[in-house]
Every structure is written in structure tokens, then in C-alpha cells.
Amino acid sequence: MNHYQYKKNTTIEIGLNNLDTLFLKQLFKDEYHQAIQEIKYDSDGINYYVPIYLNEQVANVYGDTKNDRVREDIEAEKSEGLNAQGFIFDRMSNTFQNVDVFKNNINLLQKPFISPLSTDGFATYDYLLYDSIVDNNKKLYNIYFFPRREGDFAFEGNVWVADKNFSIKKLKMKVHKSINLNFVRGLTFEKEFEVRNDSIYIPTKNAYEADFTFLDKNESNRGLTIKKNITYTKYILNKPQPEDFYKQTIEKIRPDQYKREASYWDAVQSEENKSTYKLIENVKEKKQIKNLTGLINAVASGYVNTNLGVQIGPLWTSFATNKIEGFRTKLGFRTFRTKDDRFRLSGHVAYGFRDQQLKYGAEAQYLLSYKPRIAVGLAYQNDIEQLGSTLLNTTQLLGRSFGNTALFSRGDNFFLSDVEKIATNFDYQIQQNLHVGVNFSHSKIASASEAYFSMSYIDENGKIQSRVTDFASDIYLTFTPGRFVYGLGVERRFGKNVFPTFIVNYRKGFKGPFNGTHSYDKIQFKYSQPILLSKFGILDASIEAGKTFGTVPVALLSPVPANQTFSLVKNTFALLNYYDFVTDEYLAGHFEHHFNGFILNKIPLLKKLKLRSLVTFRAAYGNISQENRAINDGLSNSEGVYNINYNAPKKMYYEYSVGLENIGYGNLRFLRIDAIWRSDYTPPQGSLVAPTPKFAIRIGIKPDL
Missing domain, CATH: 2.40.160.50 (membrane protein fhac: a member of the omp85/tpsb transporter family)
Incomplete structure (x- = not known):
């Protein structure tokens, strides 16, 4: 497409994971029985996860592929939690920047990871054609990939590839536990695309999750989870704007520049995010949370x-x-x-x-x-x-x-x-x-x-x-x-x-x-x-x-x-x-x-x-x-x-x-x-x-x- 535009919704969430009921009782005390109804489970479904920071951003993106220009206008932004007080949480919330799986190398945490779609992929990965299905009259192949050597900066996962044009329908990958990467117990990536007219594929969803621990990667240790979710909606293709429009940029210069009224967020926020904000409000002033996050910041800074x-x-x-x-x-x-x-x-x-x-x-x-x-x-x-x-x-x-x-x-x-x-x-x-x-x-x-x-x-x-x-x-x-x-x-x-x-x-x-x-x-x-x-x-x-x-x-x-x-x-x-x-x-x-x-x-x-x-x-x-x-x-x-x-x-x-x-x-x-x-x-x-x-x-x- 020569021109495109879409709406981009980004959510970044940081929380404490692997929490047991004893910690939650100490944290919430008399409010424990009410809080336990609202707190989510970890991804393993065994222990609990408590969010401590949430940031949301809504933006409108305009692209001119002929001249290689992209303009992104932030429409609204909101955050709540302990992030404003901590340098380490700033760094962690920006863990997932510019993750482009179509490049040969993915720069992540200042380390070069080999993309499974790299032209040099066969030197790093083994691939297995696992299955094929027909979805909306399009044939899709499910290919699994995994590193040839433990410890390499590489991923394991699977990708759904469309027939004929080889476009990506869905990609899910994670790092192996044995990877030679400190503090990282897990990194997970999910990307979904919509294939149109056999020649156009557009992103619809990106979901990233990272699990950081302090002493070691033992599954029983408490850690920090970073979640970043991006959804792409309201696509308009081949509707060009004036050429000068794409050259203009609106730069964020003040912390409250994109603050919007509560009625705006009531209309666009998901119920899940609304409950998360409520929980963060409840826990951010808790002594145990402030002591723990304060210790992390002191060690880091x-x-x-x-x-x-x-x-x-x-x-x-x-x-x-x-x-x-x-x-x-x-x-x-x-x-x-x-x-x-x-x-x-x-x-x-x-x-x-x-x-x-x-x-x-x-x-x-x-x-x-x-x-x-x-x-x-x-x-x-x-x-x-x-x-x-x-x-x-x-x-x-x-x-x-x-x-x-x-x-x-x-x-x-x-x-x-x-x-x-x-x-x-x-x-x-x-x-x-x-x-x-x-x-x-x-x-x-x-x-x-x-x-x-x-x-x-x-x-x-x-x-x-x-x-x-x-x-x-x-x-x-x-x-x-x-x-x-x-x-x-x-x-x-x-x-x-x-x-x-x-x-x-x-x-x-x-x-x-x-x-x-x-x-x-x-x-x-x-x-x-x-x-x-x-x-x-x-x-x-x-x-x-x-x-x-x-x-x-x-x-x-x-x-x-x-x-x-x-x-x-x-x-x-x-x-x-x-x-x-x-x-x-x-x-x-x-x-x-x-x-x-x-x-x-x-x-x-x-x-x-x-x-x-x-x-x-x-x-x-x-x-x-x-x-x-x-x-x-x-x-x-x-x-x-x-x-x-x-x-x-x-x-x-x-x-x-x-x-x-x-x-x-x-x-x-x-x-x-x-x-x-x-x-x-x-x-x-x-x-x-x-x-x-x-x-x-x-x-x-x-x-x-």
C-alpha cells in the first residue's frame, strides 16, 4: 500500500509475580478476602500476580510508503503506579522496543538475537513442518523452530505461514530457560497479522511478556513481570494525506501533554484495565510493596x-x-x-x-x-x-x-x-x-x-x-x-x-x-x-x-x-x-x-x-x-x-x-x-x-x- 493509517493502542504493565497467599495476607491484612477475589494468577495458574504500574497510550499512525515516512500522533496517555519513582522500572518498561521479527537480528536488552525468519536462520535453528490447515480459503502451514544449541541468543516457538505469498499469519516464540541471559527467567512474544487479497498483510496484535528475577531463575522465586500489548485497529488503506502532512511531527514535550478526562478513558478502556487501575491504587502505598521496589531501585541506581x-x-x-x-x-x-x-x-x-x-x-x-x-x-x-x-x-x-x-x-x-x-x-x-x-x-x-x-x-x-x-x-x-x-x-x-x-x-x-x-x-x-x-x-x-x-x-x-x-x-x-x-x-x-x-x-x-x-x-x-x-x-x-x-x-x-x-x-x-x-x-x-x-x-x- 502506498498510504495507510490506523489506530494504535499500547498498554505496558509491571507487576510482582510468583506471590503466595502468605505474602498477600501480609500485604492486604484485613482486606485480604476482598483482594483475593480481584488478584490475577500468574501465567502458570498456580501463584499470584500483583500489578504495581500501568501505562496506556492511544495514537493515530499515518504512513507514506512511497517516501518512507511515518507520522504518529499521540491522542491520549495515562499511567498509574510506582514507575514514576523508579529508574529501574523505567528501563524495564522499555524492554520491548522496536522488536521487528522481519529483520535478521532483533536487538533486545542490548543483545543481538537471531530472528527465526533470518536469512541465516538455518545456522541457528532447526525447523519442523508440523501441520497445515485451510482458513478462509487460505492454506496455512504451521512451522516449529528451536535453537540448535542451548544458551544461544535465539528463540523457540512456531509460526503460521500463508501459502503462495509466504506472509506471516501468526507467530509465537519465547527464549529457552537455558539461555545465557541474566535476570531473565522468561521472554515471550506473540504477533498476529491479517492477510488481505493474498498480497497484503497487516499487523493486528503484538503481545510481549518478560519475567525478571533477582538471585537466580528458580521457578519458586518472586520476580517482576513486564507485559506490553499493542493492538492495531481502524485501518484505512490507500487514502493519501497531503505530502507535507507526513513530514510534520507532534513531539511530546510535557509530562501532562496528553492527559485526558475520565470520560474519555471510560469509553475506550477495557474492563480488565479498569480493574487493574483499581488494584494498583490499593497496593502502591503498601509498605511491603514500597520496601521491595525501593530495594530494587537502590541496587540498580x-x-x-x-x-x-x-x-x-x-x-x-x-x-x-x-x-x-x-x-x-x-x-x-x-x-x-x-x-x-x-x-x-x-x-x-x-x-x-x-x-x-x-x-x-x-x-x-x-x-x-x-x-x-x-x-x-x-x-x-x-x-x-x-x-x-x-x-x-x-x-x-x-x-x-x-x-x-x-x-x-x-x-x-x-x-x-x-x-x-x-x-x-x-x-x-x-x-x-x-x-x-x-x-x-x-x-x-x-x-x-x-x-x-x-x-x-x-x-x-x-x-x-x-x-x-x-x-x-x-x-x-x-x-x-x-x-x-x-x-x-x-x-x-x-x-x-x-x-x-x-x-x-x-x-x-x-x-x-x-x-x-x-x-x-x-x-x-x-x-x-x-x-x-x-x-x-x-x-x-x-x-x-x-x-x-x-x-x-x-x-x-x-x-x-x-x-x-x-x-x-x-x-x-x-x-x-x-x-x-x-x-x-x-x-x-x-x-x-x-x-x-x-x-x-x-x-x-x-x-x-x-x-x-x-x-x-x-x-x-x-x-x-x-x-x-x-x-x-x-x-x-x-x-x-x-x-x-x-x-x-x-x-x-x-x-x-x-x-x-x-x-x-x-x-x-x-x-x-x-x-x-x-x-x-x-x-x-x-x-x-x-x-x-x-x-x-x-x-x-x-x-x-
Whole structure:
């Protein structure tokens, strides 16, 4: 059909499953006998299921296949339950995005599943022609399919295929229990189509259901069920609208934009949904439900809710140790009422028991306009930082480096800087996933302890200076085509889909205004691209490049990001010390391929461990001008003080590794272990820190499906 339109009704429901009568009695107490009449059974028909969130959306869809344009106008939207308070529930409610079984690969939970309709299906599935029937004078074949190997990212189920045109009448599939996917006890998909005139087939219904558990996939454990149902009705075919009509889009910009009166929903809602809303109203304030969902959110986000509209966290950075501060404690917070908060204030207070100094920082963000989307931010900090832990930073106003938040590190970390900073940000959304922004910052930077680490340099008058005052502006452009964005507050939420990222940043430093000590220009570029390679896994690749124009000290240059902790940190080099390489022009690449069990799932016995293999390659190349080297050359080191050698990777430096991930028990498989080697590299003479190793074992901790 050249043109079409239809009405699309979408329902997303989240609930607690596998509940027994004892839990329900504790939950409802005196209301138990009434509630038990309303509560539904699980799909197994044995235990009970209690909904805690429901979202409904009604939309009108218009398509122009000649010009490949689709316009979707939301007509009404309604939600009720605990979702507004929880980041993890946001992620879960968006589990099923763009599930297109007609593509070779289905990107689900950031994993590439092979579609049973794939052109490469015979390498993954076995097929069985089970039956054939005649329905409305059309012959249909029932074909069963199932994975050839347990643990592969594939489905089992059956499909009804129409004769002659091979169109799909009905498809039902699910993942096998043995699949190498954490937290997922079950995934089920149903799709139905209507075949017209032997040449047209249109969707009529999509039904998705996911069952998530926490500790393991034992059938007796309680879990979370996500249900998404889409119905397609009121089709009108080949009734074209004006061509400009299809180019227009109506964007949702406010949380209440599609709120409709109760009479509207009374007319369109099913009786089942009406009873679900009533039940959610009854359970959402129950203490047991709030405690359970609060625990899930705390584990997922690291923040703990309070009754004051403030969250405490993140918990993961509460304790650390380093050479300057000794044992460091940190208490962080952020205001949080819903994911759509227009204003957000966050901050922290930290204390070091060795230097006995109090550090702090705060950041305020406000959404000035929904359309065009304009956000502003203002931040102040007086804290220590590990400068050079990242090459490119655009919207992050406060320093959040890992170097001063780690509990265990290789050698002593002398290289921390004392940073007093005030910064502002202005971010303008040109269109979805395309942003331009401006930052202004004023920073006073010095060594956190001159007794261990010197950042001194020679100024233009030949005098030795130990502090840099940096007054600078940034103009950046970010482009993330295809990124799934949700939430309408000042902090956006991002789905787990696969998308590329392009960032260009121009930074200008000013000498004179606000006591700025240096004038310089810096331009930086970053491109990252996760590449789905079907059953072979996913390649996560990124390339960064940059150049600084002007003569500046180390605090304003581009050190190659090192990592002296024993944990893995993305886009850093684990076998370098901080400031081993300092550049004013650089090119770096990071390539990490995750096989997602493609290799280890085929090895008998070993496949029962559900391990996944990966390989990485990281490289950096750069240079530093004689002018930038000269302002540090000739400075003598005091005894016991480490002074930076301006050493650049003129000969490409690289690291490569092999690793195992998904290590753990049950669903708790957070560990990853990498064995890392490096290229031939001799550290600068006179280094006071531990020599950089030529080989190391490093551990990563990351919850992953």
C-alpha cells in the first residue's frame, strides 16, 4: 500500500509475580478476602500476580510508503503506579522496543538475537513442518523452530505461514530457560497479522511478556513481570494525506501533554484495565510493596529514597583511599520526586582522614523550556580530582573521576589535584538526539600536596608558578542518531539500545579576564559505535582525537588516560601510571568485542558455567610541542617529589587483552576478569611510583544481562 493509517493502542504493565497467599495476607491484612477475589494468577495458574504500574497510550499512525515516512500522533496517555519513582522500572518498561521479527537480528536488552525468519536462520535453528490447515480459503502451514544449541541468543516457538505469498499469519516464540541471559527467567512474544487479497498483510496484535528475577531463575522465586500489548485497529488503506502532512511531527514535550478526562478513558478502556487501575491504587502505598521496589531501585541506581524528596547516594563512591587524603568518606545527594523533575539539585560532602580537609560540591540543573528544549546548569566544587582520567568532557560540570574514589590501587596515587571550580552549562536541543551547548568555567588548579607531586611550570616571565587559573569557554555539538530517549525532565533517560555517538568540542582559554593565566585553543572529537555482529556478538568501538594550540602547563593539556586502580575503567589504559604520557595532540582508539557466549556456549561442560569471552585492543598515539615541553624542562625535583616528565607516545602505545565476563552465581554475575598485555614501553626515568607492569590481571564489576 502506498498510504495507510490506523489506530494504535499500547498498554505496558509491571507487576510482582510468583506471590503466595502468605505474602498477600501480609500485604492486604484485613482486606485480604476482598483482594483475593480481584488478584490475577500468574501465567502458570498456580501463584499470584500483583500489578504495581500501568501505562496506556492511544495514537493515530499515518504512513507514506512511497517516501518512507511515518507520522504518529499521540491522542491520549495515562499511567498509574510506582514507575514514576523508579529508574529501574523505567528501563524495564522499555524492554520491548522496536522488536521487528522481519529483520535478521532483533536487538533486545542490548543483545543481538537471531530472528527465526533470518536469512541465516538455518545456522541457528532447526525447523519442523508440523501441520497445515485451510482458513478462509487460505492454506496455512504451521512451522516449529528451536535453537540448535542451548544458551544461544535465539528463540523457540512456531509460526503460521500463508501459502503462495509466504506472509506471516501468526507467530509465537519465547527464549529457552537455558539461555545465557541474566535476570531473565522468561521472554515471550506473540504477533498476529491479517492477510488481505493474498498480497497484503497487516499487523493486528503484538503481545510481549518478560519475567525478571533477582538471585537466580528458580521457578519458586518472586520476580517482576513486564507485559506490553499493542493492538492495531481502524485501518484505512490507500487514502493519501497531503505530502507535507507526513513530514510534520507532534513531539511530546510535557509530562501532562496528553492527559485526558475520565470520560474519555471510560469509553475506550477495557474492563480488565479498569480493574487493574483499581488494584494498583490499593497496593502502591503498601509498605511491603514500597520496601521491595525501593530495594530494587537502590541496587540498580545506587541511590536510597527518603520521604523528603531527596535521594542519598550513589553508595558506590561512599568510601575510598588515596595517598593524599588517606581514608576518604563521601556523602552525596540529589533531589528527586519523579523522573520528569524540571529542577534538580545534587551535591556531595567528602572528608579525608589524613589531610583532615572537608571537600564539597553542588550542581543545580533547570529545564528552561520544553520546546525548544533548553537546559541550564550551575556548579561549584572545592575538592580534589584525578585530572586526565578522561580526554573529552562536555556537559559534566563537576569532577567525577575514578582516581580519587577507588578503595584499592596499584602503587601510590601521588597525582591528585586541588580544584576550586565554578561552571555553567547551556544546552539546546536542535532536534531529537542533536544538541549544541556552551560551557563557561573558572578553575583554580594546583597540586593536592606539593610534598608528593609537583604541577609547577615556568611562566612567560621565567618565574616558577605552582597554580593555574583557567578561565575558559566550550562550544560542543553532540549527535546520537537512533538513541532511545525517554523522560521529560531536566535529566534525560536513555534506553539500552545500540546507537552511534558523535561529539565535537571547541575550547577557548582566556588570559587576563578573571585572572586567567593562559590563552589557548583546543579542539576535540570523539566517535563511538557499537556494532552488532549477529551471532558473533557486539563490537564496542570508539575513536578520539584532539589538539591544543598554545603554550600551557600540564593541567590544561591532554594526558593519556591511565588507570592505577585494580578495576577496569572504560577508555583508560590499565598498565600506565597517571601522567606517563602527556600530549597536546593525540589520537586514541578503544575496541572491545564481546562474544556473548558464541564460543564458550559450544564447549561441553564449560557451557554450563554460562561464561562469556571477550577481547580488547586499545591504542594511543600523540605528540607534544617543544614549547609545552620547555615550560617544565629544567625544573629540578625536590627529594621525594614527583615532577611530571613531558613524555608523549610518539611511538604508538597499545594494550591488548583477553577476558571472561558473566562470572558469578545465578543471576548475580557481575564480575569480569581480563588478562592484559602491553606494547614495549619504558617509563620515564626518575619515576617515584611503582613501575608499570608489562602484564596484569584486572577485575571489572558491572551488572549485565
